[in-house]
Amino acid sequence: MRIACIFAALQTEVHVIDGRNDILPFLDREIARALTTAMERSVIIFHWNTCVKAASRPDGNVSA
16 A cells, blocks of 8 residues: 555556455544545555456556
């Protein structure tokens, strides 16, 4: 999550893909919700209950 926040602060589009349905399940639910809300305000987009099976880019290049 720290890296997501760093890239969001650098004005990069950030998507967090997580197979769980909540951020950091060991935290108190209120704290976790406050953290999620703050990150969403920083334009971090969450994809809950999602797993990546493959990732590719046809031209092989990565761009921002």
